[in-house]
Amino acid sequence: MSKTRRAMTRPQQMLLSLVRSGIWRSAPEKALFEGAGEELWRSTASLAAAQGVGAIAFDGMAMLPPDIQPPRMVQLEWGVRTDTAERIYARQTAVAEELASVFGQEGIKMLLLKGMGLARLYPVPAHRESGDVDIYLFGRHGRGEEILAEMGKANAHGVNLKHSESTYKGILVENHRTLLDVATLSPDAYLNATLLEILDSDAELSSAPADKILFPCPDFDMIFLMRHALMHLGTQEMVLRQLCDIALFLQANRGAIDFDGYRRAMARTRLTRAADTVVAAAVEYLGLDPRDAPPYAGQDTARLMREILSVRPKITGSPARVAWLRTKKFFSKHYVYPLVYPGGYAGIVWRTVKEKLADPRKACTPDKR
């Protein structure tokens, strides 16, 4: 057992083993689970839920011999949560299909980002949990919003420069104005333009019928998924599900990805070290075959995994508590910021502000197609 593994808590080790089993359909390491009592199992199940991999870990748990599976009540509760995930997936799928059909009647093509496209790569697609349906309408964001309003969308949660959020039939829909957050972080402007070029050159997308859900090509997703994961690592939280997405995506697209183009994009935005760390973690912790991975240099994957698997308190409560938790979170990210903001966080903010002051239109121009 490596030094890294020893530094992990037992629920973390158990969870990683279950997730590897869930995504690759391989038997979990039995020794890790021997003698595990109810409390340990509850901690593992709870960590799985927080990491967005509850249903995947449930699949892994079901592959354990019965004598080392969790107690009955833990399994039943876990089964109920897995059932809930399946129902949500079914509703999200139905909403996405309906939206593609309605937009198609208006001649608007709908690209589905993340979510269902990635779920197809999992052994049980409904077990890839997702909080929303992310759509991109190829520059027709505004018309898309009008159509959603005509369809009776409810609870518009807000519009930011990247996307609008609303609820339709109880499902959160994110209608992307731009693919990435071009208005906030300057590296995203370059990557957004690169992604648009890839979409433009995709003959399959150009000839696809408008009433079907469209999925991005592997070259797009290689950059998009990595940037998305790093964005979460920097500004919010990266969870194990995002690492699973990258591992399964790479495995499913062996030989079909332009790794040179991807590495150029990462280098141009100075994200190579961060991206390499994520890829290395997918190999080391999730068992991705290194032959499926883009070239990467060895990195401090243990630190990244501690960051991903750490338990974070919810930032709620009195204003003083919120301020305290935010400050604590900011300083706890001392490892992350240099990784995802290699020029320094303040530097990124400054360069971005400078660019926007020079050309304010950059801050709010939707992708034109």
Added chain:
Amino acid sequence: MRIKDGLKIRDIVGERVVIMQGKAGADMTRLISLNASAEWLWNDLQGREFSADDVAGALVARYGIDAERAAADAGAWIDKLVNCGAIEL
């Protein structure tokens, strides 16, 4: 009557279980554990309309029991699933 659409039998803790999700904040989730004959009836009748006589007839055909016992077993099976909300009348 018919078995509600969207319900699925799962294998949990070596048991065959149907999960009836409650409405958020307003109801309790129910777990229906099925024995072999209850599961067989479920699979045989799912996706179509049926009557109590159909259930009893299915039990007679499958297990060769007498009509009186089949009617009693069918009634018990239906009552339990109606109470759990798994059967729509």
